[in-house]
Amino acid sequence: MGKQLVSVIIPTYNRASLILKAIHSVWNQTYPHVQLIVVDDGSEDNTNALIGNLEGLEYVLIPHGGHSVARNTGLARAKGSLIATLDSDDTWHPDFLEKCVGAIEQYNADFVFANWYQGCRDGNPQDFLLGDPFISPFIKPHLKLNTSSSWVVLSENKLRRLYLLSCPSPSSAVVMKRSSILTGWNKKLRIGEDWSLYLDMIFKKKGCRAAFTMEKLWNKHVHEHNIFDGKKREEVLDTVVEDDLELIHIYREFLTVEELKILRKKYVLDAMELAKYALIRNWNVKKTWKFVRLSFAEMPFQAFKEIFRLLGVAIANRWRAIKWRVISAVSTTKMQQEGT
Structure with a gap:
């Protein structure tokens, strides 16, 4: 020992x-x-x-x-x-x-x-x-x-x-x-x-x-x-995005181009997640636009990819909601017809 x-x-x-x-x-x-x-x-x-x-x-x-x-x-x-x-x-x-x-x-x-x-x-x-x-x-x-x-x-x-x-x-x-x-x-x-x-x-x-x-x-x-x-999710995302930027600033000179790209990608993904959350949960358009702009400034192509991914998720969720309402309406109508 x-x-x-x-x-x-x-x-x-x-x-x-x-x-x-x-x-x-x-x-x-x-x-x-x-x-x-x-x-x-x-x-x-x-x-x-x-x-x-x-x-x-x-x-x-x-x-x-x-x-x-x-x-x-x-x-x-x-x-x-x-x-x-x-x-x-x-x-x-x-x-x-x-x-x-x-x-x-x-x-x-x-x-x-x-x-x-x-x-x-x-x-x-x-x-x-x-x-x-x-x-x-x-x-x-x-x-x-x-x-x-x-x-x-x-x-x-x-x-x-x-x-x-x-x-x-x-x-x-x-x-x-x-x-x-x-x-x-x-x-x-x-x-x-x-x-x-x-x-x-x-x-x-x-x-x-x-x-x-x-x-x-x-x-x-x-x-x-x-x-x-005990912080709320939006507070946590705010903090994570701030930390991401600080880490990029601290270690930029020690990283290869590919390594720096990893940290920058993490920042963009976290910033876009924060933008999405601010819009969907709080309808904070100003904050959403701020982090979308910051993401594009850091990595435009990655930001585009993330926007299309989020749009795809939103459309899929919307379609599921519509589909569920249609199924519910059909079921209700059928039950009413059977009752009469």
Whole structure:
């Protein structure tokens, strides 16, 4: 077992009902060399009274500033050569750190991440990575070995391909080298701050390596307040589009032409989805036109394709509605005739 100190950062905001489970999952780790830092991001519930004086952790209370500010506050206090962050509504299995630290040391990885059980509203936990279409090409050779507890190593080229399309490693899944964290969490990003942290390592650190395991080593607790902090769908889409533009700005100089095209395409698809939502749900023509124009300015051909796709969906939905009304009218008439 390794002897490196792991600094675990738990950012929290109004999670008094859940945070003790997260804390105990850290205390119950089989890996003994742990510094636990809980950063209270200005909670308005009884979090302070509940954990402010607990032994076995460092409690830091700051004015509310968001996920990135809280995590960076914890990072500034971290003493370990390895860093992990655990969301205050998630829990680790007891061997999470032991296995992740072992993988970092064995494969000389900059970061590693583990699969997880994700709670669903039907009560059946989901094997999350197994259903991820972006990571699937990297999993298939691994599954043929029938060794769910082994690790898949991702070279720099594989990481570039995977992380431009998706971020398969949420914050609670990851352990990383402190020396590989180049800039911390980006305060300008409101949803993609974790993604940007990994992209920094992948694109700005030469020879970046990572590894992941299909073994499920933690649990993600899903509830109504942790899906994008309870924001409405249009708010989430607004944030995603803003983050897309920021990511293009940050990484433009580090990307090949084809890689940049992937990020730009993502921006156009998200912007057009926002335009559609603003029009259909809120009849906000001004906002719809704004994002249609921005999409055309970024990638005209892709924007045209997306408009035709959305028109096709709208026409198909309209046709189904008309067809259903006709069938209903015919059925009603038939019943009336039979009744007479």
